[in-house]
Amino acid sequence: MKQAGSSDIFSIKNKLFRLKRDSNRWSIITLCVVFLIALPVLTIAFKLFNGPGESWTHIVKNLLGDYVSNSFYLLVVCSFLVFVFGVTTAWLVARYEFPFRKQLEWLLILPLAIPSYIVAYAYAGVFDYGGSLEVIQRFFGMEFTRVDVMNRFGLAFVLSISLFPYVYVSTRAFFLNQANNLLEASRMLGVGEIRTFFKLILPLARPAIVAGLILVLMEVLNDYGAAQYFGVNTFTTGIFRSWFSLEEPETAIYLSALLLLLVFSIILFEKWQRRKMQYSSGKTNNQSIYRKITNKRKQFLIFCIVITPVLFGFFIPVAQLIYWAVLTYSSVFHYEFLLLSVQTFSIAFITAAVTVILATLLIFSSRWNRIGFIKNLSKLGVLGYAIPGAVVAIGIMIPTLAIDRWLMDLIEKISGQSFGFIIHGTLFALVYAYAVRFLAVAYNPIESTTLKVSNAIPDASKTLGVGNFKTFFKIEYPLIKTGMLSAFILVFVDVLKELPLTLILKPFQVNTLAVKAFEYASDERVMEAAIPSLFIIFTAAIPVVFLNKLLVSK
Amino acid sequence: MTKHILIVLMALVLFSCKNETKNEDNSQESKEISQEINVYTHRHYEADQELFKRFEEQTGIKVNVINASADELIQKMTLEGDKSPADVLITVDAGRLHRAKTSGLLQPISSMILDSIIPSHLMDTDKNWFALTKRARVIAYAKDRIKPEDLSTYQDLTDVKWNNKILIRSSSNIYNQSLLASIIANEGEEKAKQWAESLVANMARSPKGNDRDQVKAVAAGEGDLAIVNTYYIGMLTNSENPEERKVAESIGIFFPNQETTGTHVNVSGAGVAKYAPNKDNAVKFIEFLVSEEAQEVFALSNFEYPVNSNVKVSETLKKWGSFTEDKLNLSLLGENNKKAVILFDEAGWK
Numbered sequence: 016m017k018q019a020g021s022s023d024i025f026s027i028k029n030k031l032f033r034l035k036r037d038s039n040r041w042s043i044i045t046l047c048v049v050f051l052i053a054l055p056v057l058t059i060a061f062k063l064f065n066g067p068g069e070s071w072t073h074i075v076k077n078l079l080g081d082y083v084s085n086s087f088y089l090l091v092v093c094s095f096l097v098f099v100f101g102v103t104t105a106w107l108v109a110r111y112e113f114p115f116r117k118q119l120e121w122l123l124i125l126p127l128a129i130p131s132y133i134v135a136y137a138y139a140g141v142f143d144y145g146g147s148l149e150v151i152q153r154f155f156g157m158e159f160t161r162v163d164v165m166n167r168f169g170l171a172f173v174l175s176i177s178l179f180p181y182v183y184v185s186t187r188a189f190f191l192n193q194a195n196n197l198l199e200a201s202r203m204l205g206v207g208e209i210r211t212f213f214k215l216i217l218p219l220a221r222p223a224i225v226a227g228l229i230l231v232l233m234e235v236l237n238d239y240g241a242a243q244y245f246g247v248n249t250f251t252t253g254i255f256r257s258w259f260s261l262e263e264p265e266t267a268i269y270l271s272a273l274l275l276l277l278v279f280s281i282i283l284f285e286k287w288q289r290r291k292m293q294y295s296s297g298k299t300n301n302q303s304i305y306r307k308i309t310n311k312r313k314q315f316l317i318f319c320i321v322i323t324p325v326l327f328g329f330f331i332p333v334a335q336l337i338y339w340a341v342l343t344y345s346s347v348f349h350y351e352f353l354l355l356s357v358q359t360f361s362i363a364f365i366t367a368a369v370t371v372i373l374a375t376l377l378i379f380s381s382r383w384n385r386i387g388f389i390k391n392l393s394k395l396g397v398l399g400y401a402i403p404g405a406v407v408a409i410g411i412m413i414p415t416l417a418i419d420r421w422l423m424d425l426i427e428k429i430s431g432q433s434f435g436f437i438i439h440g441t442l443f444a445l446v447y448a449y450a451v452r453f454l455a456v457a458y459n460p461i462e463s464t465t466l467k468v469s470n471a472i473p474d475a476s477k478t479l480g481v482g483n484f485k486t487f488f489k490i491e492y493p494l495i496k497t498g499m500l501s502a503f504i505l506v507f508v509d510v511l512k513e514l515p516l517t518l519i520l521k522p523f524q525v526n527t528l529a530v531k532a533f534e535y536a537s538d539e540r541v542m543e544a545a546i547p548s549l550f551i552i553f554t555a556a557i558p559v560v561f562l563n564k565l566l567v568s569k
Numbered sequence: 570m571t572k573h574i575l576i577v578l579m580a581l582v583l584f585s586c587k588n589e590t591k592n593e594d595n596s597q598e599s600k601e602i603s604q605e606i607n608v609y610t611h612r613h614y615e616a617d618q619e620l621f622k623r624f625e626e627q628t629g630i631k632v633n634v635i636n637a638s639a640d641e642l643i644q645k646m647t648l649e650g651d652k653s654p655a656d657v658l659i660t661v662d663a664g665r666l667h668r669a670k671t672s673g674l675l676q677p678i679s680s681m682i683l684d685s686i687i688p689s690h691l692m693d694t695d696k697n698w699f700a701l702t703k704r705a706r707v708i709a710y711a712k713d714r715i716k717p718e719d720l721s722t723y724q725d726l727t728d729v730k731w732n733n734k735i736l737i738r739s740s741s742n743i744y745n746q747s748l749l750a751s752i753i754a755n756e757g758e759e760k761a762k763q764w765a766e767s768l769v770a771n772m773a774r775s776p777k778g779n780d781r782d783q784v785k786a787v788a789a790g791e792g793d794l795a796i797v798n799t800y801y802i803g804m805l806t807n808s809e810n811p812e813e814r815k816v817a818e819s820i821g822i823f824f825p826n827q828e829t830t831g832t833h834v835n836v837s838g839a840g841v842a843k844y845a846p847n848k849d850n851a852v853k854f855i856e857f858l859v860s861e862e863a864q865e866v867f868a869l870s871n872f873e874y875p876v877n878s879n880v881k882v883s884e885t886l887k888k889w890g891s892f893t894e895d896k897l898n899l900s901l902l903g904e905n906n907k908k909a910v911i912l913f914d915e916a917g918w919k
Contacts, residue, residue, distance in 0.1 A: 070911065073911055073914065074914075077914045077915060077917075078914055139778070139782070143782070143785060144785045144786065144788060144789035144791075144816070145785060145788070145789075145810075145812035145813065145815065145816055146812075149812075150812065161789075165777045165778060166777075243739070243741065244777070244778065244779070245777055245778075246739055246775060246776050246777025246778070246919060248919060252741065255741070256741055256910070258640070259640040260741060260743075260746065260906075260907075260910045261907055261910055261911070262668060262906075262907055264644075339810075342809040342810050343809050346809065405641065408641075409644065409648070412645070412648045413648065416648055416649065416650075416652075419652070420652065423652065435652075435654060436649075436652065436654075439649070440654070515641070518636070518637040518638065518641055519637060519641045519644070519645055521635070523607065523633040523634070523635060524633075530636065534613035534636060537613075537638070538613070538614070539779045539780060539781050539801050539804065540804065542808070542809060542810060
């Protein structure tokens with residue numbers, strides 16, 4: 016007994032010793048960033064101890080089955096559609112030369128710029144009674160064939176078509192960077208094009224595809240506007256129902272926790288599936304991909320395939336929006352929109368920069384730290400994306416208000432005067448909230464590019480006495496730049512269209528285009544929402560086009 | 570290590586000094602422009618912005634606005650507590666005003682002006698909130714298929730003759746919740762539950778879309794009747810889209826329950842926040858919003874019924890005729906809201 020006790024003490028001592036030996040400032044920085052980002056999530060998790068509200072049994076009995084089956088259906092159908100749209104387009108664009116390739120490269124990102132609930136409204140507008148399709152068919156003297164899009168499949172389609180760019184962006188970054196030498200090797204061994212793709216490229220692109228797919232699935236689970244409009248009850252509509260209609264925030268938090276569990280198990284399942292695989296490549300390949308030029312007929316075929324998702328995800332909804340904008344132009348348009356665009360643009364730009372830096376810091380500081388559990392802890396940073404924005408807002412408000420209250424009391428005591436909140440209700444809190452919410456959007460594409468950077472070169476550099484920072488800027492940064500740019504674009508576009516956080520946390524004088532669009536749409540003035548929505552799309556198009564140039568050029 | 574702590578401490582001291590000076594600057598500034606008012610509002614119409622501007626011009630009080638859904642604003646006010654900058658809360662239904670009141674976010678206001686203009690059933694029993702405008706929940710029917718003589722009450726819609734004919738949106742919509750809450754208040758929970766269940770059985774399709782979509786579906790023949798808000802039909806009638814105007818022309822408006830309780834109405838209303846830093850301005854502001862001048866703007870530009878009886882309704886609403894409204898005190902809608910939601914779920918009303 017005695018012996019066993021002393022060996023326990025010994026092992027604890029040993030562990031402590033190792034902890035002390037292995038801890039460095041990167042461990043502390045990782046912990047700080049994780050804490051900052053996870054604080055709102057933890058605040059919400061802490062609320063779980065209060066137990067669910069009294070309607071919990073009512074929800075389990077009458078509603079939960081519906082929520083689970085609908086959410087599950089959306090996850091499966093959206094995964095499939097997004098995979099097909101995202102990976103095929105990424106591959107064709109990266110591998111082949113065909114007409115309008117350069118334009119399509121960035122057009123494929125733009126569906127992301129339209130808030131999915133607006134896409135939902137636009138599709139309803141096309142297929143509705145008296146909708147665009149009916150008008151067009153009537154014009155050609157045809158019988159009106161009504162397609163009902165307002166159902167589960169319609170919702171899955173609308174969400175997939177507006178979210179597939181996540182997969183497209185991250186997968187293409189991989190193809191552009193890595194595929195060339197693999198292709199050459201495969202071709203030299205006499206393997207055909209299609210077989211190479213399925214046997215070699217696709218398995219290797221897996222981390223990149225999954226990175227995008229996880230973002231899509233989180234966003235799908237998170238959607239409120241489109242699901243609500245189409246009358247499909249999901250976890251998130253349930254969260255809003257129990258929070259606002261049943262007046263039980265505790266129950267809403269319980270449902271969010273279930274949702275979080277679902278997301279977490281998806282991530283873990285994927286990690287477990289590829290547990291033993293290592294994805295770093297020995298070579299650093301900066302040579303741009305060699306594009307195949309095929310015959311005219313094939314080129315036309317490829318063009319048709321690539322333009323299909325752009326047509327459904329961008330041109331059709333935008334055409335509908337333009338039609339509405341023309342109808343409502345005189346009553347809605349105001350020069351104020353230009354000002355609003357500038358304001359929204361700057362907020363999105365700042366947030367994207369902050370978020371990308373935070374994500375990179377998190378990834379690398381956890382890499383440079385040597386304590387295993389801190390490495391795992393750094394994964395917690397991405398959870399903010401899985402929770403509905405409105406719930407994140409509460410997680411932000413509780414701690415920031417606590418700090419503010421403390422500061423206000425302190426200042427009142429010292430100076431005898433009181434004044435307003437310092438953090439809450441300022442731009443600072445808003446950007447912080449965005450960073451919490453969108454860290455995953457930046458984290459995943461950057462992480463998937465770092466996975467391919469072999470440790471050998473940075474390690475060699477450090478053996479030669481070059482510090483972490485210098486090594487990062489000299490060696491790693493050029494290699495992961497594509498990932499960082501992709502991350503920047505995604506966060507930027509996401510912030511442009513973000514709604515619930517902005518609504519709750521924005522300062523008095525600040526307004527965004529998304530809020531403006533929502534003001535109209537929530538009042539059933541969907542047509543009037545077209546002009547601010549188009550402004551969102553144009554504002555998003557500027558950096559998308561520009562950054563895409565940086566991304567593809569060497 | 571101690572060196573680090575010292576640096577941190579010094580930084581903290583410096584930071585707090587900086588804050589103090591900033592604080593003094595701020596308070597001096599705020600004295601100069603203390604004439605302001607912070608409004609948390611769910612209403613985001615041009616008419617409202619126009620009215621805020623007029624109020625600023627007439628009184629010199631600057632109106633700061635935060636627009637969000639009422640639920641989120643209530644949540645925000647709750648968390649901000651006694652430090653909340655909010656002076657006035659405006660929502661588009663009585664239920665949420667009642668919720669704000671029971672959460673202790675509003676305060677009673679005694680104002681001769683408000684008492685004299687607003688009918689007593691359109692304000693809180695403890696004068697925590699006051700209605701600004703009204704919307705009626707009516708039946709829109711297909712003129713070519715249905716005779717208005719066949720229509721009578723909300724209750725009659727549960728009759729088997731309307732099987733597969735009724736269109737109505739999801740039960741997550743507050744106006745449906747308020748309607749059921751009014752039935753609970755008027756007839757009791759048991760009857761209300763039966764009503765919800767039988768209405769679900771008569772639905773032409775599973776609930777989806779908004780009020781405008783229900784009316785469009787009636788026009789297209791998917792059903793014969795839609796239960797909708799007058800406010801949205803007003804917008805449909807005056808839509809910029811010719812297709813939508815055509816839809817509006819093909820339907821008629823029926824005010825139910827004229828012989829019994831009266832047609833169910835909901836309101837948009839305002840209350841003064843409990844911790845309002847500018848309470849006097851807030852009261853002045855609400856008084857202004859129910860004045861004839863402001864009510865005219867509401868009535869003419871927004872297809873709502875004014876609460877000020879001296880003000881005429883808009884041309885669109887006039888065509889539908891006058892009606893008797895349910896005089897149930899609107900506080901009861903809030904009190905029964907949660908019960909209504911649970912009944913909806915049990916009845917399988919999506």
